[in-house]
Amino acid sequence: MAEPEQVDVVVVGLGVGGEEVAGRLAEAGLSVVGVERDLVGGECPYWGCIPSKMMIRAANALAEARRVDGLAGAAEVRPDWAPVARRIREEATDTWDDRVAVDRFVGRGGRFVRGAGRLTGPGRVQVDDQVFQARYGVVLGTGTRPAVPPIEGLADTPYWTNHQAIEVEELPDSLLVLGGGAIGLELSQVFARFGVRVTVVEALDRVLAVEEPEASEVAAAALRADGVEIHTGVRAERVDHDGQRFTLRGSGGTSFTAERLLVVTGRRAHLEELGLDTIGVETGHRFLPVDDRMRVADDIWAVGDVTGEGAFTHIAMYQAAIVIADILDRARHSKAGADPSGTASVVGGAMGAASSLSTSGSSGSAGTVPRADYRALPRVTFTDPEVGAVGLTEQQARERGINVQVGFTKLSSSARGWIHGVGDEGFIKLVADADQGVLIGATSVGPAGGEVLSGLVVAVHAAVPLSQLRHMIYAYPTFHRAIEDALRNLS
Ligand SMILES: Cc1cc2nc3c(=O)[nH]c(=O)nc-3n(C[C@H](O)[C@H](O)[C@H](O)COP(=O)(O)OP(=O)(O)OC[C@H]3O[C@@H](n4cnc5c(N)ncnc54)[C@H](O)[C@@H]3O)c2cc1C
Numbered sequence: 001m002a003e004p005e006q007v008d009v010v011v012v013g014l015g016v017g018g019e020e021v022a023g024r025l026a027e028a029g030l031s032v033v034g035v036e037r038d039l040v041g042g043e044c045p046y047w048g049c050i051p052s053k054m055m056i057r058a059a060n061a062l063a064e065a066r067r068v069d070g071l072a073g074a075a076e077v078r079p080d081w082a083p084v085a086r087r088i089r090e091e092a093t094d095t096w097d098d099r100v101a102v103d104r105f106v107g108r109g110g111r112f113v114r115g116a117g118r119l120t121g122p123g124r125v126q127v128d129d130q131v132f133q134a135r136y137g138v139v140l141g142t143g144t145r146p147a148v149p150p151i152e153g154l155a156d157t158p159y160w161t162n163h164q165a166i167e168v169e170e171l172p173d174s175l176l177v178l179g180g181g182a183i184g185l186e187l188s189q190v191f192a193r194f195g196v197r198v199t200v201v202e203a204l205d206r207v208l209a210v211e212e213p214e215a216s217e218v219a220a221a222a223l224r225a226d227g228v229e230i231h232t233g234v235r236a237e238r239v240d241h242d243g244q245r246f247t248l249r250g251s252g253g254t255s256f257t258a259e260r261l262l263v264v265t266g267r268r269a270h271l272e273e274l275g276l277d278t279i280g281v282e283t284g285h286r287f288l289p290v291d292d293r294m295r296v297a298d299d300i301w302a303v304g305d306v307t308g309e310g311a312f313t314h315i316a317m318y319q320a321a322i323v324i325a326d327i328l329d330r331a332r333h334s335k336a337g338a339d340p341s342g343t344a345s346v347v348g349g350a351m352g353a354a355s356s357l358s359t360s361g362s363s364g365s366a367g368t369v370p371r372a373d374y375r376a377l378p379r380v381t382f383t384d385p386e387v388g389a390v391g392l393t394e395q396q397a398r399e400r401g402i403n404v405q406v407g408f409t410k411l412s413s414s415a416r417g418w419i420h421g422v423g424d425e426g427f428i429k430l431v432a433d434a435d436q437g438v439l440i441g442a443t444s445v446g447p448a449g450g451e452v453l454s455g456l457v458v459a460v461h462a463a464v465p466l467s468q469l470r471h472m473i474y475a476y477p478t479f480h481r482a483i484e485d486a487l488r489n490l491s
Pocket of ligand 1: 316
């Protein structure tokens with residue numbers, strides 16, 4: 001085994017979070033090794049956010065064209081998957097090639113190592129026969145992989161995960177979707193709008209179960225209107241594939257068949273692969289527990305989906321900013337100790353980056369390192385209508401014993417909703433803490449539900465008093481003006 005090579009930082013996993021940490025630290029002058037076993041950029045650009053939103057953009061164009069009748073004349077719609085597959089292949093993923101991303105990282109000053117990284121002791125990472133010893137620490141940004149439930153027969157079938165669904169060149173005639181969460185619903189609606197017969201099977205009693213029940217209802221109704229069959233409260237018990245078609249048998253004697261089966265029942269971090277036992281961290285957790293500076297232990301940080309704080313690109317980026325500030329803070333102190341004159345170039349770079357973060361305004365920041373605060377975590381399911389939400393749902397707030405007030409209004413009763421006509425399904429629901437006089441949660445469902453959400457995120461994040469929200473001016477006739485109606489209905 002080679003002698004360990006001394007570097008400042010090793011980042012294992014260059015998904016959204018890891019790439020940001022590694023690239024920014026390298027730019028600040030630290031010697032950074034970035035380790036990635038698959039594609040630099042991770043799930044989001046190749047099999048997640050970006051290609052799925054390209055699919056949604058195309059599917060929504062079809063849906064809008066189908067709304068021309070009765071609004072603006074007549075339109076003949078002939079869906080064709082070829083341009084969607086081409087855009088994903090050529091524009092989004094370079095046919096699943098990360099050369100550009102690797103060059104970008106190296107261009108920022110990082111050293112790239114392709115392979116699977118594993119801890120072999122404090123600050124020490126092994127990749128094949130190379131070993132690196134990190135002076136300031138190791139960052140784990142290893143993400144998650146699809147969690148495949150232990151359903152009899154499933155493992156022996158050619159089921160799809162999000163990877164095959166995103167890479168598909170020719171659509172199947174029919175698709176079973178196991179899992180009615182955000183990813184399942186987004187992809188179901190896309191494929192249905194392109195003419196695939198889609199059936200969703202969900203074990204819980206409603207789809208999109210983490211959001212408000214009213215959001216589940218609107219989303220389910222929208223998908224049904226697109227021809228999607230939805231079966232809730234059905235537990236999958238057995239899956240068979242006869243070489244042509246899948247059969248899924250569920251609880252209550254239910255049975256479904258289709259050409260393809262997509263499994264989107266959540267995601268799992270594979271902590272057992274990371275060598276955490278060599279640094280005394282238990283591997284029995286579902287995700288890596290971190291403190292509010294994203295530290296797993298003194299010289300090890302985690303970022304992104306692997307932390308279990310929310311499987312979103314914006315969470316990975318938010319956490320990355322904290323990790324970067326914390327490591328640069330450590331580098332600054334370490335350099336100042338070793339070199340009292342503080343003239344090393346990295347110190348200047350480090351200070352600059354750390355202080356710009358500390359002023360970036362994460363609430364709860366102490367000193368130069370901001371602390372993570374997930375109170376105002378926004379999430380958007382990009383179905384049509386979009387389901388945007390922030391903070392607590394009504395039920396979560398009640399379970400915490402908060403003195404809750406709820407305000408609700410349908411989008412169709414706002415001026416803009418009424419003008420919009422067909423496709424105006426949606427609502428605003430506000431959850432307020434009556435004692436504090438602030439919003440602690442909100443849901444915005446509608447044609448621009450994710451965009452309307454932004455004002456509500458500010459309100460929850462900055463704890464804007466309800467009295468101020470009631471006395472601000474909302475542009476007429478916007479969708480977001482419905483927030484004013486929901487505020488009026490708070491009771
Ligand atoms: C279909 C789909 C749609 C989505 N849409 C959205 C959306 O609209 N908005 C949103 O915010 N989020 C969305 N997400 C979630 C988003 O993709 C993730 O939250 C994000 O990719 C998390 O980034 P990450 O860096 O934590 O992990 P990942 O992107 O999973 O990257 C982790 C990387 O680590 C590598 N790795 C793992 N172990 C090792 C190891 N031992 N050594 C070396 N490398 C390793 C992996 O190969 C991978 O490249 C979507 C996800 C899916 C699947």
